[in-house]
Amino acid sequence: MGQESLPVLEAIEQFRDAGNYSFGLPGHRLGRGIDERTAAVLSPGAFEADVELAKQGVPEAEKLLAQAVGARDAVFTTCGSSISIHTALLTVTGPGQKVLVDRNVHKSVVASLILAGAIPVWLRPRWDYENQIAHPATAGDVVEALERDPEISAVLAITPTEYGTGADVHGIADACHQRGVPLLVDEAWGAHFPFHPDLPTAAVRAGADITIQSLHKAGGGLCQSSIMLLGGDLVDPVDLRLRLDLITTTSPSALFYGSIDGWRRRMAAEGEKLFGRALDRAARLRERLGGVTGLAVLGSDIIGHDSVAEWDPLKLSVDVSALASPVTRRRSGSNRSSGSPRSSGTPAG
Numbered sequence: 001m002g003q004e005s006l007p008v009l010e011a012i013e014q015f016r017d018a019g020n021y022s023f024g025l026p027g028h029r030l031g032r033g034i035d036e037r038t039a040a041v042l043s044p045g046a047f048e049a050d051v052e053l054a055k056q057g058v059p060e061a062e063k064l065l066a067q068a069v070g071a072r073d074a075v076f077t078t079c080g081s082s083i084s085i086h087t088a089l090l091t092v093t094g095p096g097q098k099v100l101v102d103r104n105v106h107k108s109v110v111a112s113l114i115l116a117g118a119i120p121v122w123l124r125p126r127w128d129y130e131n132q133i134a135h136p137a138t139a140g141d142v143v144e145a146l147e148r149d150p151e152i153s154a155v156l157a158i159t160p161t162e163y164g165t166g167a168d169v170h171g172i173a174d175a176c177h178q179r180g181v182p183l184l185v186d187e188a189w190g191a192h193f194p195f196h197p198d199l200p201t202a203a204v205r206a207g208a209d210i211t212i213q214s215l216h217k218a219g220g221g222l223c224q225s226s227i228m229l230l231g232g233d234l235v236d237p238v239d240l241r242l243r244l245d246l247i248t249t250t251s252p253s254a255l256f257y258g259s260i261d262g263w264r265r266r267m268a269a270e271g272e273k274l275f276g277r278a279l280d281r282a283a284r285l286r287e288r289l290g291g292v293t294g295l296a297v298l299g300s301d302i303i304g305h306d307s308v309a310e311w312d313p314l315k316l317s318v319d320v321s322a323l324a325s326p327v328t329r330r331r332s333g334s335n336r337s338s339g340s341p342r343s344s345g346t347p348a349g
Contacts, residue, residue, distance in 0.1 A: 001064060003265060004268075005064065006262060007058070007061045007261060008054050008061050008258045008260075009258050009262055011051070011054040012258060016030070028047050030048050030050065030051070049258060050255060052251070052254065055254065057257070058076055061076070062075060064265075064268075065227065065260070066230075068194070069202060069229060070202070071204045071211075071230055071231055072231055072237070073229075074229050075087075075237075075241060076227055076260055077227065077228065077244065081108070081186075081212050081214040082106075082108035083226070083244070084228050085106070085108045085212055086247055087228065087248075088212060089109070089112040089115075089118065089184070091235060091236075092153070092154040092182045094116055094117065096119065097116075097153045098121050099113065099119070099121065099152065099154045100146065100152045100156070101155075102123050102136070102137065102156065102157055103122045104134050104158065109186070123157075125137055126306045128305065131298065131302075131319065132319075133163050133165075133317075135306055136160075136167030136307055137157070138307040139168045139174070139175055140171075141307075142172050146176070146179055154181060154183075154184065155172070155182070155183050155184065157169070157183065158185075160200065160310075160311075160312050160315070161189075163298060164189075164298070164311055164314070166190075166200045166311060167309055167310075168309035169183075169185060169201065169206035169207060170201070170207060172207075173206060173208060180234070182209040182235055183210075184208070184209065184211075184212070185203040185204075187203045187208075188212065188214040189214070189217050190202065190203065190218060191214065191215050191219040192218045192219060192267075192275060192314070195267045195268075195271030195272060195275055196272050197272075198276075204229040207231065208232075209231055209235045210228055210231075211228070212227075218314075220262065220263035222259040224256055225259050228240065282313055282314050286299060289318055294323040295318055295322070296322065298311075298316075
């Protein structure tokens with residue numbers, strides 16, 4: 001199959017076009033059992049596409065996605081990136097083992113540590129006092145932590161942040177792999193990175209062993225659509241799928257799989273063109289906003305600022321603090337000098 005194929009969507013079409021009637025799941029019988037109000041709001045098509053047998057197209061769809069983004073393997077999940085994070089950590093760590101974790105992780109990471117019985121070793125993000133936002137830790141910070149505590153068995157990093165600032169994944173991966181430690185990257189906001197050269201380097205291409213992406217954040221997937229991408233050889237894909245099987249649903253919706261499948265095909269065919277246009281629009285909007293008195297727009301000059309190795313131009317971050325009243329500005333100024341954070345980057349999983 002080539003990138004123009006749609007294994008999941010084609011399986012749904014074939015089942016629907018054959019006019020088959022299912023005596024198994026789902027109980028709504030492809031929409032025959034729903035009321036008019038439900039059909040009017042959710043559309044009959046959503047129920048008609050809820051074909052359980054479409055799961056048979058997922059393995060081929062995963063292979064196509066892995067090829068498209070340069071991963072060794074890809075795994076689709078339908079319970080959001082929270083379940084992907086749980087699966088990834090359960091695969092690389094266990095009771096009593098130490099994991100180096102960014103301090104500003106999503107709550108799903110904390111839940112994963114509890115489920116695994118692992119011990120977190122917290123890695124502080126770099127605080128940007130000028131912009132009052134958190135940036136990823138540096139590769140040097142990771143090296144220092146690994147040298148300080150040789151018992152660390154895995155590393156989980158967040159990049160990019162919600163503000164679009166990215167870590168030096170190459171450097172962090174090298175530091176981990178020199179010690180035989182797998183690197184997990186919560187790249188929830190970076191599913192679009194592989195499809196245009198002017199976007200940051202995709203973590204799986206920079207050496208990450210497991211990358212988690214949320215396709216409902218920066219991609220075209222329905223909410224709860226997530227993928228895990230494998231790189232390198234430190235993580236066994238069979239182990240990963242076995243852990244996922246322990247905690248995920250046994251009745252995944254074909255709607256989620258289909259949205260991932262369709263998004264991959266479109267990105268492989270048109271991604272560079274589409275993101276090129278989006279980058280151009282973002283640049284023009286950033287320039288216009290930058291000309292408005294009282295607004296400061298985060299730009300490419302953030303690269304090289306402390307720990308920022310890369311930056312996503314499609315993230316439009318605007319500082320509006322200069323629009324505050326004089327009293328509010330004085331309070332804000334005192335907070336800045338004392339180092340009290342007004343906001344922080346906390347990418348969702």
